[in-house]
Amino acid sequence: MRVLVSLIAVLALAFIAYLGVGIGHADTLFGVVIPYLALAIFLFGIIYRVVTWARVPVPFRIPTTCGQQKCLEWIKPSRFENPYNNFGVIIRVAMEVLFFRSLFRNVKSEIKQGKVVYGHTKWLWLAGLAFHYSFLVIIIRHLRFFVEPVPIFVKWAESLDGFFQVGIPILMLTDVVILAALTYLFLRRVLIPQLRYISLPADYFPLFLIGAIATTGILLRYFFKTDLIGIKELALGLVSLKPVVPKGIHWLFFMHFFLVCCLFTYFPFSKLLHMAGIFMSPTRNLANNNRAVRHINPWNPKVEVHTYQEYEDEFREKMVAAGIPVEKQPEPQGQGTKE
């Protein structure tokens, strides 16, 4: 049911684009207005969310660690798994962002011959990494539509991606990889009972949405070739703030473009915001130095204290008179009487 709802939602979005452009010919709405709106929501939505996170004080260091903390001289600390300074934190976050370090640690427990056994499972890590890097390469490749002249690194990305020169237009490896990875990530949620139980429409929807974007993109590249020159003219018009909508672009392109706009709009409200969240998680971006540095809670109220020393200073004479022992004896009365 949760799967079906998400699938229907994505199909409905695609159908909206078809209705809008294929039948309604609202090219300007789908080619100019919605893209600008989506970009604005994406940018300001993410900035807003990050600023709300940054307004929450983190008075105490709460990193989740998985290595030896720095303590005694002769015990070797784990610098990156349990960082004690900023350098360690930077390496730790970079390992997480670039290589998905924590997923790599994934362990599965099973009962085999009556015993509990633990083993590494890297499939999620592998599929996740393949998906994210394919998406990155695809985004870099798409820059060829958004800038003129096309920078050299975009051409390099495309040459490498089409390294095997299969077919015409040359098959891009990332197109295959991203679909395979998405399929794995989807099947994993459906076929593993525990995962199926905890998966929500918010988990399936982005998978279907990105899957639909990839599929329409692949259709456009290999099967329903449309006027690329017109598409680049549209894209350049958008980025130079002088939008033009050339005639004769296939509605399938607008479907692709509209689904991308939906992804952008959906971003700040969804789990996809882990893109920003990974940098903002206090369990990862803090050095574990609670024992070495004193951290004072910024929202501590100002507490009036009256220490014992102050108490004794105030009542010393009376305490001595009443025979209560005091830490500091009262000064003898009058200096001159001592002879």
Place this chain on the structure above:
Amino acid sequence: MYDSGKVITGLLAFAVLVTLPFWYTAAGGKGGFRPEPKLAPGLEGKKCVESKAFMRASHMDLLNLWRDEVVRQDLRVHFSPDGRAFEKSLTNTCLKCHSNTGEFCDRCHNYVGVQPYCWDCHMEKKLKGAE
């Protein structure tokens, strides 16, 4: 806001990265630019091997098909829809009319960053004096 220095730096970097094409275009890229492929002189009124619409969308498929058919099956003649016969050859058929590759092929290819590997083997122009 806590750690505002780091957070604002990060957000600025993010915003610039996302809007990079806007800055690139403003800083010296070409904005509202559309290439016009130029036909070589004397081609007005001549008809290509297939219709203009087909060639515009699918010329690469045709060239690929020609290559495979010539190399693998020795089928060297292409018949256009109106019955004219052409030799399946990039150099001898296509480039005979479209001799100005720089103004015809490359303008669009460069515009959308396409790097066809035609010229890895084919020469753009026949060397002078060579047959």
